[in-house]
Amino acid sequence: MALLFRNTPTHYGWIAILLHWLIAVLFIGQFALGLAMVRISSQRTAFELIQWHKSFGFLLLGLVLVRIGWRLGNVRPTLPETVAPLERRAAPLVHALLYVVQLIVPLSGWALVSVSVLEVPSVPFDLFVMPNLPLGASDAAEAFWSVAHEWLAWVGIALAALHILAALRHRFLLRDSVFQRMIAPPSGDEPRE
Amino acid sequence: MSVRMLALLAALSLPVSTASADVSLGDAAGRYSIGTGGSSIRFSIAKLGGGGLSGAFGRFSGTIRIDGADVGRSSVEITIFPDSVGTGQGRIDAFLRSDAVFDSANAPQIVFRSTSVKRTGDTTAVIAGRLTARGKSSPEVFTARLDSLKRGTVAFHVTGKVLRSRYGMDVGTPIYSNVVDFDMTLIGRRG
Numbered sequence: 001m002a003l004l005f006r007n008t009p010t011h012y013g014w015i016a017i018l019l020h021w022l023i024a025v026l027f028i029g030q031f032a033l034g035l036a037m038v039r040i041s042s043q044r045t046a047f048e049l050i051q052w053h054k055s056f057g058f059l060l061l062g063l064v065l066v067r068i069g070w071r072l073g074n075v076r077p078t079l080p081e082t083v084a085p086l087e088r089r090a091a092p093l094v095h096a097l098l099y100v101v102q103l104i105v106p107l108s109g110w111a112l113v114s115v116s117v118l119e120v121p122s123v124p125f126d127l128f129v130m131p132n133l134p135l136g137a138s139d140a141a142e143a144f145w146s147v148a149h150e151w152l153a154w155v156g157i158a159l160a161a162l163h164i165l166a167a168l169r170h171r172f173l174l175r176d177s178v179f180q181r182m183i184a185p186p187s188g189d190e191p192r193e
Numbered sequence: 194m195s196v197r198m199l200a201l202l203a204a205l206s207l208p209v210s211t212a213s214a215d216v217s218l219g220d221a222a223g224r225y226s227i228g229t230g231g232s233s234i235r236f237s238i239a240k241l242g243g244g245g246l247s248g249a250f251g252r253f254s255g256t257i258r259i260d261g262a263d264v265g266r267s268s269v270e271i272t273i274f275p276d277s278v279g280t281g282q283g284r285i286d287a288f289l290r291s292d293a294v295f296d297s298a299n300a301p302q303i304v305f306r307s308t309s310v311k312r313t314g315d316t317t318a319v320i321a322g323r324l325t326a327r328g329k330s331s332p333e334v335f336t337a338r339l340d341s342l343k344r345g346t347v348a349f350h351v352t353g354k355v356l357r358s359r360y361g362m363d364v365g366t367p368i369y370s371n372v373v374d375f376d377m378t379l380i381g382r383r384g
Contacts, residue, residue: 042292042293117282119244120368123367
């Protein structure tokens with residue numbers, strides 16, 4: 001049986017589904033790790049957690065870029081007929097904002113480490129040295145990007161919460177195909193509705 | 194006694210100079226106290242992608258004993274107070290003082306005691322000894338060069354490489370090298 005990799009007019013393919021969940025887990029995990037690493041008392045553990053946060057951040061950024069490319073090169077499945085007009089307008093807006101934050105939250109983190117006066121190199125998973133963004137390092141720039149990164153992360157997690165609540169509503173209240181189609185594409189010829 | 198007096202007289206008669214050809218370890222016999230005035234203990238650690246982290250210790254003390262008859266029987270002892278570390282960046286200093294690196298609250302002293310001194314030239318010697326930091330001791334080797342000798346004051350330039358992992362300070366490797374490069378100017382005053 002051939003796996004459905006690409007999207008169809010009614011369903012997401014495996015690549016879109018895989019990228020969605022990988023990025024979902026990474027984004028929420030990074031949020032939790034980010035909160036923990038700046039609150040932990042052990043400076044050694046904090047340093048190590050920050051390096052993990054940077055490694056996963058660059059992985060996240062790479063996956064987001066792949067995801068945006070995949071999205072642009074694939075058909076977008078339309079919502080089922082049953083979805084109400086208001087949601088039909090709200091969903092693309094929230095999705096667009098989610099794309100914006102999943103791109104700019106890691107970018108703002110990259111900016112933060114680039115302008116930090118501590119000048120700690122970024123070495124994702126100890127594999128290679130990631131160059132800094134060409135921004136001047138200063139205490140002021142570091143303070144700005146630190147606040148920006150944290151606030152953008154909170155905006156991102158709030159949007160993700162809204163997105164999750166909407167998905168759960170589709171799954172448990174509306175009981176339509178919207179939730180299921182991000183779990184798996186239809187296995188046979190027949191649609192899942 | 195007479196040998197030491199002769200060495201002392203020889204030392205006192207030496208011209209004021211930093212050129213190594215004018216000074217000799219044998220002429221510098223005596224006991225010297227290392228103070229922070231004029232001395233410096235600097236270190237640097239390379240980091241991936243180029244550049245590095247460098248700093249210095251502001252407080253330390255020590256003693257150098259130079260045996261005029263047999264330089265090989267000389268000894269040196271240095272105590273560094275890691276609380277005095279300075280890199281020019283307060284947050285890095287706090288990190289270095291914390292339990293991530295020096296744990297200076299619980300391990301306030303880093304001590305080096307020589308176990309052997311081997312003369313390698315007129316003004317140079319290799320000093321082997323034990324370095325103790327954070328409760329861990331390990332053999333280390335430093336290279337010393339007598340730079341000047343005048344009016345009861347000796348100036349040594351000392352270099353050496355220390356692997357910080359031996360002292361439970363391997364945090365940040367491999368981003369920051371395990372090798373710490375020491376570069377010291379030690380001014381000893383007789384007495």
